[in-house]
Structures are given as C-alpha cells and as structure tokens.
Amino acid sequence: MKPLRTAIIGTGHLGRIHARLAAEAPHIDLVAIVDVVKEARERVAEETKTRAVADYRELFGEIEAAIVATPTVYHYQVVKDLLEAGIHVLVEKPITTTIDEADELCEIAKQKNLKLQVGHVERFNPGFECVADQLTDIRYLQGTRASGFTFRSTDIGVVMDLMIHDIDIVLSLIKSRVVDVRAFGVAVMGDQEDIAQATIHFANGAIAQLTASRVNYQPARSMQVFTASSFANIDFATRGATTIHPDPRLFTGEFDLASLKPDEVTHYRDHLFETLLVKEQHEPEQTNAIAEEHRDFAEAIRTGREVRVTGKAGRNALAVAEQVLHSIDKHQWDASPLGRRGAMLTPAVPLRRVG
Known part of the structure; x- marks a missing residue:
C-alpha cells in the first residue's frame, strides 16, 4: 500500500503522540507538522524528522490526508477547510462543538467522497x-x-x-x-x-x-x-x-x-x-490503539471501504453527550425549583444582598 501523504495539525499531548506514531508507520508518509506556536511545531518536527509549518493551508495540493489534534473549538473550521480542499481527515474527539457543525462536515465529506474519521480510539482497544x-x-x-x-x-x-x-x-x-x-x-x-x-x-x-x-x-x-x-x-x-x-x-x-x-x-x-x-x-495481542486507528484510516482511503469510526458516529456520540450536558444543567440539587442546579450548584435565582 502506497504511504499516505499526511500532516499532523496540532502539537498538544495527543498531537505529539499522533506525530510519533505516524512517523514510524509504513503506511504513512509524514509530510509536515502544523502548529501556530513556532517552538512547538519545530520541536515536534525535529523529533519526527519532518518539516514544520505554521499554516495548514500551505499544504493544500501537497497532502492527501490530515490528522487534526487541535483544541476542540478549532475542529470545525480546520476540518472544513481541509475537506473543501479535497483532503481526507482524521479528527480527534469530540468531532466539533455543535451538532450543526458536525452535520455540515459529514455532508461535505459525503459530497466530496472523502473519509472523515473521528478519534474515538477505544474502538481499537484490544x-x-x-x-x-x-x-x-x-x-x-x-x-x-x-x-x-x-x-x-x-x-x-x-x-x-x-x-x-x-x-x-x-x-x-x-x-x-x-x-x-x-x-x-x-x-x-x-x-x-x-x-x-x-x-x-x-x-x-x-x-x-x-x-x-x-x-x-x-x-x-x-x-x-x-x-x-x-x-x-x-x-x-x-x-x-x-x-x-x-x-x-x-x-x-x-x-x-x-x-x-x-x-x-x-x-x-x-x-x-x-x-x-x-x-x-x-488476553488479546497488545497492539497500539492509536497506531491501529492510523492503519484503519490509511487502508480505508486506499481501498475505498468505510472507516471504523465515521463522522456520523462521531456526530451521534456528540449528540448524546449534549443531552447529558443538558440534563446536568437542569439537575436540581434542592427540593425547591428555586434551589441550586447544574454542575456549579448555581442558585436558580440570583442572590441579592439585604440592606
């Protein structure tokens, strides 16, 4: 299988793990490390013997795929730009911050016949x-x-x-x-x-x-x-x-x-x-779940089969997580509807000083 020309976007904890494993994988050709922080991208690029890039858009036309490990708030815009440029994407979980954003990304991937995989890595746990x-x-x-x-x-x-x-x-x-x-x-x-x-x-x-x-x-x-x-x-x-x-x-x-x-x-x-x-x-063979996630992503792109954790699966997990958060926000900690509620135990009615 021809190695997949890939960039890692984001050099936080997970980004560094993705970069190290991608650099070692025979099915991935690690083209670049991307991060807005100069010291961070250069450090990881040096560790993985590839080049450092400040803006992922510089790589359009050069890469086939990208692994996005930025903070969640940036997932939507980064993944959207990549998909619209014809690039397959593996994005860390959660897929986006809202259901509407996730639905839009899934639709773009479908229209462009691109793989959109979400990093729910426990699916690859032995x-x-x-x-x-x-x-x-x-x-x-x-x-x-x-x-x-x-x-x-x-x-x-x-x-x-x-x-x-x-x-x-x-x-x-x-x-x-x-x-x-x-x-x-x-x-x-x-x-x-x-x-x-x-x-x-x-x-x-x-x-x-x-x-x-x-x-x-x-x-x-x-x-x-x-x-x-x-x-x-x-x-x-x-x-x-x-x-x-x-x-x-x-x-x-x-x-x-x-x-x-x-x-x-x-x-x-x-x-x-x-x-x-x-x-x-x-006691199964002790494989590395993230490395297996990379392999699944590359093989799906090369063979045309579906990835194990699709954008839709990531979207559905996000939808249920949002329901959980909504229920947490509404949970009452006291017997009265005017009592405290939510994770912060916030009073339902703002407290006012007397006198």
Missing part, C-alpha cells in the same frame, strides 16, 4: 475488539472512566473529555434509538463539570449507566456488559476482557437449586465459574 462480536442483544451496560486532573482539555468538561469515549462505545453496541437521558455532574477545578454520571435509556429497553471523573485519585477504565445470554467485563486499561457464559440450564429452568444434594452444593460452590457460570479470560 480488550474491546476481542469481545465486541459477542456483545449482541445487550440488556444493561455499566461504564466507569476515571483519571487524575491532567490540566489539559480544560476548554471542555469531563463529558466531552472522557465520557464521550464510552458514549461512542455504547452507541456502537446498542444499535437502538436513545429515548431518555438523565444525568448530574459536579465542577471541582473550574467552570466545567469534572465528575458526571448519566443513565441512558434506549427504545429497545436497554439501559446504560456511565460514570466519568477527571479528579479521581485512582484511575479506572472499564465496562461491564450484560446481554440476554452472557456477561463481559472489558478493562480498557489492561486491554483485556473476561466473559461469562451461563449454563443453558439456568435459562430453561432445568437447573433446580432446591433439589441439590449437599455434595452437589459443595461442588457447584467450589467450581461455580467452571460449571454454571463459565468464565473465560481473554
């Missing part, structure tokens, strides 16, 4: 990939994503920063319409929510409960999935998974707990996860 095909007919899902405060991505809250990863995973698994979202959040470090919890109801009856925190003293990235016939625990941090497949007799009613003899009780108690709830540990 722990998720090794069990995703088994997770059908989902009834209940619980996800937890927590980290310490990194002092990065402070332009967005924890919903757009972390929870949106799990929202994308949930939507990719539960292919049903969202009918209700209930959420609350708390701001700790600044003007954005740093802790959030959301319950999402789907038209098919499935329920997802997601918790995210970026002020946690103990990191966690896991998801528990209950289907109609099995259970899976996905550990995104260790990039592994555990599944449990119940004995069919438990579903048909053939297993009579009350009629068990003492020796049978002892046997099943000591061997529960070998007999009745059969556990399997999955």
Whole structure:
C-alpha cells in the first residue's frame, strides 16, 4: 500500500503522540507538522524528522490526508477547510462543538467522497475488539472512566473529555434509538463539570449507566456488559476482557437449586465459574490503539471501504453527550425549583444582598 501523504495539525499531548506514531508507520508518509506556536511545531518536527509549518493551508495540493489534534473549538473550521480542499481527515474527539457543525462536515465529506474519521480510539482497544462480536442483544451496560486532573482539555468538561469515549462505545453496541437521558455532574477545578454520571435509556429497553471523573485519585477504565445470554467485563486499561457464559440450564429452568444434594452444593460452590457460570479470560495481542486507528484510516482511503469510526458516529456520540450536558444543567440539587442546579450548584435565582 502506497504511504499516505499526511500532516499532523496540532502539537498538544495527543498531537505529539499522533506525530510519533505516524512517523514510524509504513503506511504513512509524514509530510509536515502544523502548529501556530513556532517552538512547538519545530520541536515536534525535529523529533519526527519532518518539516514544520505554521499554516495548514500551505499544504493544500501537497497532502492527501490530515490528522487534526487541535483544541476542540478549532475542529470545525480546520476540518472544513481541509475537506473543501479535497483532503481526507482524521479528527480527534469530540468531532466539533455543535451538532450543526458536525452535520455540515459529514455532508461535505459525503459530497466530496472523502473519509472523515473521528478519534474515538477505544474502538481499537484490544480488550474491546476481542469481545465486541459477542456483545449482541445487550440488556444493561455499566461504564466507569476515571483519571487524575491532567490540566489539559480544560476548554471542555469531563463529558466531552472522557465520557464521550464510552458514549461512542455504547452507541456502537446498542444499535437502538436513545429515548431518555438523565444525568448530574459536579465542577471541582473550574467552570466545567469534572465528575458526571448519566443513565441512558434506549427504545429497545436497554439501559446504560456511565460514570466519568477527571479528579479521581485512582484511575479506572472499564465496562461491564450484560446481554440476554452472557456477561463481559472489558478493562480498557489492561486491554483485556473476561466473559461469562451461563449454563443453558439456568435459562430453561432445568437447573433446580432446591433439589441439590449437599455434595452437589459443595461442588457447584467450589467450581461455580467452571460449571454454571463459565468464565473465560481473554488476553488479546497488545497492539497500539492509536497506531491501529492510523492503519484503519490509511487502508480505508486506499481501498475505498468505510472507516471504523465515521463522522456520523462521531456526530451521534456528540449528540448524546449534549443531552447529558443538558440534563446536568437542569439537575436540581434542592427540593425547591428555586434551589441550586447544574454542575456549579448555581442558585436558580440570583442572590441579592439585604440592606
């Protein structure tokens, strides 16, 4: 496969990771590093042995693709300019700041027959990939994503920063319409929510409960999935998974707990996860998720197939994230409608001094 002539736009934390991996990838020809900050672009360009460029528009006609890792507020304009210039785009999540912006970018990509991929990188996590095909007919899902405060991505809250990863995973698994979202959040470090919890109801009856925190003293990235016939625990941090497949007799009613003899009780108690709830540990090959994301992007462009995480998928994750944020803003913390609400616990009625 001919290497894809690509530029990295943005040299923040993720931009530097993208640049390093792109420089090592056989399917990518890293043409340039782009950033408005001279020292930043030159430093990363030197590290990756390519050239530094101040304005991505200088590269029109020279590159086939771009990886956009700028702050979210700049995604829309940068991606729009690239698409209109005929350049395929992989843009970090969230795709844009508004649904209207995301819809417009998806339409431009469609009209110009270009690939628009969104950086929901957990779709490429080996722990998720090794069990995703088994997770059908989902009834209940619980996800937890927590980290310490990194002092990065402070332009967005924890919903757009972390929870949106799990929202994308949930939507990719539960292919049903969202009918209700209930959420609350708390701001700790600044003007954005740093802790959030959301319950999402789907038209098919499935329920997802997601918790995210970026002020946690103990990191966690896991998801528990209950289907109609099995259970899976996905550990995104260790990039592994555990599944449990119940004995069919438990579903048909053939297993009579009350009629068990003492020796049978002892046997099943000591061997529960070998007999009745059969556990399997999955330890997939430990690939780099961002590198696999790059490979998927390049292969989709060269072969014409669809990317794994499309612009539409990114747009849908953004839409649900916005519903979560709306619910957080409306959440009342007191018994009175005149009490406090939202992540900042803001009084519904401005406080006035007396006297």
